[in-house]
């Protein structure tokens with residue numbers, strides 16, 4: 001099923017967003033059944049950054065989409081038998097080439113955080129949006145991934161009262177390590193700040 005699509009304008013061209021939320025920049029919407037309703041009256045206040053690669057350390061294959069849509073073949077790789085029955089998802093996945101895939105509408109609760117706590121609040125899935133970066137904790141993320149993640153973050157912050165951005169390792173310390181030491185938080189935050197400035201403030205390249 002494809003999203004209805006919404007037109008978005010930018011850089012002189014009009015593209016169709018696949019996002020069920022109408023968020024800009026979403027390339028594909030692949031609905032995951034692994035979600036449910038957020039508790040009534042709970043807003044999206046936290047963005048959680050993760051990493052995933054399937055098989056571990058390999059990029060570009062169908063494993064992540066298959067896992068999030070309950071279609072992972074347990075026999076396809078030795079690692080898959082242990083995870084094929086897991087009912088998990090995230091709202092978004094940013095692939096190595098910057099492709100942005102959405103799996104769960106932001107109004108719904110995706111199942112990405114597990115047992116977790118942030119500033120004294122438990123059950124982070126209730127009030128967060130989960131973004132997976134295709135990667136490992138060791139291999140540097142790509143320039144395209146930082147660019148797309150920043151674009152997505154800005155779109156989400158414009159839409160929801162997001163007060164904090166955290167790694168999975170921050171909300172489940174000791175249990176989770178992602179997005180890992182290879183995620184450059186300074187670069188991410190600096191890019192986020194830079195792009196928040198008016199366009200006219202940016203010097204022209206010569």
Ligand SMILES: [Zn+2]
Nearest residue numbers: 050051168178
């Ligand atoms: Zn994670």
